[in-house]
Amino acid sequence: MNALFTETALESFDADWQEWHAAHEQNRAHPHGFLAVTHLHWLGSEPTRLEGAPGTWSVEADVVRVVLEAGESLRQDGKELNTESGAAVELGPIEERGGIHLVSGETVVELAKRGGEYIVRPRHPGNPLLQAYQGTPAYSPDAAYVVRGTFVPFEAPRPTTVGAAVEGIQHVYEAPGEIRFKLAGRELALTAFNGHAPGSLSVLFTDQTSGKTTYAANRSLSAVPAADGSVLLDFNRAVNLPCAYTDLATCPLPPAENRLPVAIEAGEKIPYERQDQQ
Structure with a gap:
């Protein structure tokens, strides 16, 4: 003993x-925990549409820019970011190992900084990994x-x-x-x-x-x-x-x-x- x-x-x-x-x-x-992550996207300076997340994303000089088109929704702390279609939303800078969570319908879009790089990880409660978790x-x-x-x-x-x-x-x-x-x-x-x-x-x-x-x-x-x-x-x-x-x-x-x-x-x-x- x-x-x-x-x-x-x-x-x-x-x-x-x-x-x-x-x-x-x-x-x-949890419905939006890491088992719900559907994609891992590494951001660059070239504006790119990301699977699983609305908008076109890019990062430069520690500032992330998201351009949302008409009908696309992204909310931060309950506030709708798409106030003008085609306008750029600026996010950041984010500390290393820090992150923010944005909401688009049932999806939580995680924007984070890892190893000096910015990443986007959509999280959806219907992700098969989460659904099959035993x-x-x-x-x-x-x-x-x-x-x-x-x-x-x-x-x-x-x-x-x-x-x-x-x-x-x-x-x-x-x-x-x-x-x-x-x-x-x-x-x-x-x-x-x-x-x-x-x-x-x-x-x-x-x-x-x-x-x-x-x-x-x-x-x-x-x-x-x-x-x-x-x-x-x-x-x-x-x-x-x-x-x-x-x-x-x-x-x-x-x-x-x-x-x-x-x-x-x-x-x-x-x-x-x-x-x-x-």
């Missing part, structure tokens, strides 16, 4: 994990994969360049430090990036299950260090990124040092759709 848990706490641990996983699955299957298999929760670690800050945050699930782009993240921990009798460390929530950290990693029972390219885990640097790593909550489900994602790959030499038989496994493709 994991020393962090009593028998009663283990029962609560299992129930909490089931509740968390159900909520995570519900969020993943859920993501996962290991049964195991307290052995909940470990105490220590967050060790670097002297200064390190800009860290990593590859991406699509060729031709790279992502640069700020790494404030590393998380050191012990698992399977080995001293290990993971370079951590700043997470989405204030004070949180995000780690991208692979391990000896990657490409076998878990997705080959990456998994992600969030953690929140305490003021004294102590941090709890619950690998049961390791999740797949969008690239595990669709080739229309631009997910980052883990830094080389985050390829763990142990098998972490916890968290999410290869999605059913990817299993079918192998």
